[in-house]
Amino acid sequence: MQKILLSLMYLIASGLLVSCVDSDTEPVSRGVSISPSETDPVIQSTRFNYQAESTGLQFQNQAGQVVLESMPFDRQGAPIALAINEPLGSNNLPELASYAGISYEVGGQVNPEWPAGPWVGNILTGASAGLVFHARELLEDTQANGVRTLTYSTNDPAGRRIQVSAKAAEMGSQEVSVSVEPALGVSSIGLAFKMKADEAFYGFGGRHNSLNQRGNDVISYIQAQNLGAGPLQPGVNVLPGTQGETYLFPSGPDAAYYVQAGFVSSKGYSFLLDDTRLAVFRMGTQRDGGAAAQAWRVSVAGASTRFLVAAGDVKEATAKLSGINGRHRTPPDWALGPVISRTIRTLGAQADNADTYMAKVNDDLEMLRVLKLPVRGYAFEAWDILPREFTRETIRKLNSMGLKSYLYIRNYVGVDIANTERPETFSQAILNGYLARTPGGLPYFFGSTFFVGVGGVIDFTNPKAVQWWKGRVLEMLELGADGFMQDFGENVLNSMQFSDGSTGVTLHNAYPTLFHKVTRQILDEYKLETGRDIFFYTRAGFSGRHALGGSSASFENSNFPGDESTDWSRASGIASLTTNMLNRAVGGAWGFNTDIGGYIDLITPVTSKELFIRWTQWAALSPVFRVHNSASKGVRMPWSFDDETVEIFRTYAALHQRATPYILKTWQAGQTTGLPPTRPLWLMFPDDPQAVTQDQMWMLGDDVLVAPVVTEGSTMREVYFPIGCWQDPENKAEYTGPSTKSISAPLNKLPYFFRCGSNPF
Structure with a gap:
């Protein structure tokens, strides 16, 4: 009986999906050309059309050439959709999905998350299921105040309609909004576009797996991810659906701390999904062998979405994408390093306390004084658990040595083994209501990212919490710090409730941008008052629109790629860095800031001499040069190995110093040209x-x-x-x-x- 019902639903859906024939006698392809604004630095504008014979959407460049075209409204689309976000990032099960130009699903989604450990906020698994409906025929085409609005009927027996609105937007792009009305019951909306035979798709943020994402599924959801299989890699390579050497635990090879929901096509355009909700891009991964195999598709949780298309060759499309999204601010020259960082040892019998950590800091300063290495800064992350006078005196010593000082802060408070903040900070945040809450109104606690303890996310939609955060940032600066790491930001769970009425569903991806924006506003005010230019770098991030309040990149100087592993792996070790750096750079996040030596060493060996040296060389001609390594087995400094290592480190730290003016010149030029300093x-x-x-x-x-x-x-x-x-x-x-x-x-x-x-x- 179930098979008969499915067949009947399929036939009904197929019968209703007839082509739209426009009643006008004008040509089938009609469009309107909108010129860019006078202040737009990019001359070429993008045209929006629709194809009446298939009711598909179409985008053209200034010369009238089609650069992007939606799929026709698919007569063979599945009437029932089923998508599984498989555990551990595997990809074994087929997806039942419509590759119609515009479709939507009436049904539901479930996406349980990791509630504890290093992967708080990651999707543990997930599924969506429901009935799929498509646009059917054009009912109305209107234009007013520069906005083109198309209204379509659908094959939905409930009578829902689809509305598409297009208008000229920043950087010569076209902004397109798509919505299903009424929205009640609609769980997702899907857009499918034709894919050219040799089309490549570049970008999507800090992805490790590939430069070209053609043939891959790419999830638009921030997830803590930098843990490869390490010594277990040979076994992972043969497991079905885990995609071999680029596999990342626990969410698969495409997952990333720094996500951009946009890309540059090799065929003359860039695309940015202007939506912070969970979305999945399927870049030619449909395996049915039919027309859908020649398409790429994006599905977004919700009944509406918005995207921008900007025409241009790859350089122009890249410049437009970073211009729309926002670009990393040019830092002061001293901030490009080289920097030596003292992390705190967190696990095992040799884990640091305040006394052992202070002794290591003093030893580091003595080694820097004796060796006279060409470094420009020193970071000590555990400053907050130390006596304030020690921190103040250490910064004075660094100043006397001509070195800048860097401290540390994170987006959550907790009682855990990280030892990067005082326990009373946690109590203060709870008692004053500065944390995200449960649906019942209690502070929302999660299991510590360091395995032992609990944490709570700071609610940056709460003005009182923002003021409290301001005080914490200003304390670092008043102690004399020149910069700091702004860590985490990906640990927002769907059921969290925030003061402005937001939930984790819409704020998970948007949270890092809010986090970084709050800090940037504090630093901008501080610079106006004192003249001091403070440098900070971040971990989690997301895309957005600079003109509408910005993406993470709009507020950052620099971003580090999360916790790389202390190995040579293509997944999360040194061989993952180049793809990560270049993928995010084309979207404007080009201040890449690697951890020399790798950080995560839970299942990988301690950083070896060879790995340390090769990582040092890798960083020498990247934007930022910073030694930072080892979560649990102890920091490896240049002097931790032998005299040869010290001298090679000296050589490449000096090379980075010589290259810094050139890096800054290309960085600053990128603010106008849109091209990153590091270029694929x-x-x-x-x-x-x-x-x-x-x-x-x-x-x-x-x-x-x-x-x-x-x-x-x-x-x-x-x-x-x-x-x-x-x-x-x-x-x-x-x-x-x-x-x-x-x-x-x-x-x-x-x-x-x-x-x-x-x-x-």
Whole structure:
């Protein structure tokens, strides 16, 4: 009986999905061209059309060429949808989904989350199911005040309609809003677009798995993720659906701390989903072999959504995407490092207390004084558990040595083994109502991210909590700090309630932006009062629109990629850094700030000499150079190994110092051009089929090609040279591209090359 009912529903849905034939006698394809505003730095505008023969949406560039077109309203779409967010990020079960141009689901979703541990706020598993309906025919086409509004009937027996509104927006883009009315009962809305045969999709924020996400499912949901399989990798590689060497525990290879719901297409446009709710992009992953296999699709939890499309070649599309989203602010030159960080040891018999930590800080300062390493700053994260006079005196010592000081703060309070804040901070937040609450009105506690203890998220929608936070930030600055790490931000659960009426459903992704915006406003006020330019860097982040209050990138100077593991892995170790850095850079978050040596060492070996050196070299020609490593096995400083390590570290810290003016110049230029300091080869050489596949190399500005060694034991590096002449600045050897060469790379060598005739640093 169930099969008969499903068949009948399918036939009914198919019969209702007829093509829309416009009653006008005008051409089938009609559109309106909207010019960009006078202040828009990008000249080319994007046109919005619809195709009356299929009622599909269409976007054109200034020359009238179609760059993006929705799928026709699918007569073969599934009448019943079923999607499973499989446990542990696997991908084994088929998805029943409609690849109609616009569809929606009447049903429900469940997404239970991790309630404790390092993955608080991650989706544990999930499912959605319901009846699917599609747009059927165009009922009304109106235009007023620059807004084009299309109203469609649907095959929904409840009589719902779909409304599409389009208007010109920032950076020469088109903003499109789609809604189902009435919204009651609608659990998700889906948009499907035609995918060109060789189209590539770049971006989506800090993803480790690939530069090109074609063929991948990409979830738009912030999740703590930087834990690969480590020594268990061979076993993971053969498990079905875990996607091999890029697998991340516990939510799969696409998950990320820093999420951008947008991308650059190799076919002439960029796309940004302007929605903070849970969304899933399926970039050509439908496996039915039919028309849907040539489509990409995004589904969003809710009855409405909004997106922007900006036409342009890959450089212009990238500039528009970062312009819409917002770009990392140019920091003061001293903030690019090099920096030495003293983390606090948290696990085992050798875990730090205040006394052992103070002794280590004093030892570090003595080593820096004796070795005279070319560093510009020192960070001590556990400052808050120390006597205030010790912190103040340490900062005075650092100032006398010509070093900047960095402290630490996080978005939640807790009683745990992290030892980064005083226990009374937790009590104060509870007693004064500064935390997110349960539906019953009690403070919402979760199991500590450090396994032992409890924590609570600070409610930044509460003005009193914001004032309290301001006091905590100003305390660091009044002690003399020049900067700080602003940690976490991804640990918001769906059932959390906030003072402004928001819940975790809408605030999970938006929370880091709010968090960073509050801090930026404090620092901007402080700079006006004192003239001091404070540098802070973050962990979690999300996309948005700079013109409408911003994304995380609008308020940050820099962002570190979460807790990389102390290994060579493609999932979360040193080999994951390049893809992560380049994916987020094209969306404007280009102040990449890696942990030299790796941080998570729960199941991986302690940072080795070789790994420390190769990581040092990797960071030397990245935006920010910062030693920061080991969660549980003890920090590895340059002097923790041997004299050779110290000297190699000295060499590459000095290289970063020499490169800093060039990095800052390209960073500042990016505020106008929209191009990041670190650039994927696909961006600079989009017509070179070999260049676009390079995911372990990058361009620094226009003139520097960087190819670090990320493979254990390697003393050679295969380097792809794009078109042109390239010179090794150390031995003056020249290479002509396009070509691939084996370059000698002993332990003391970072392969990098200048464009012949240039002298960047």
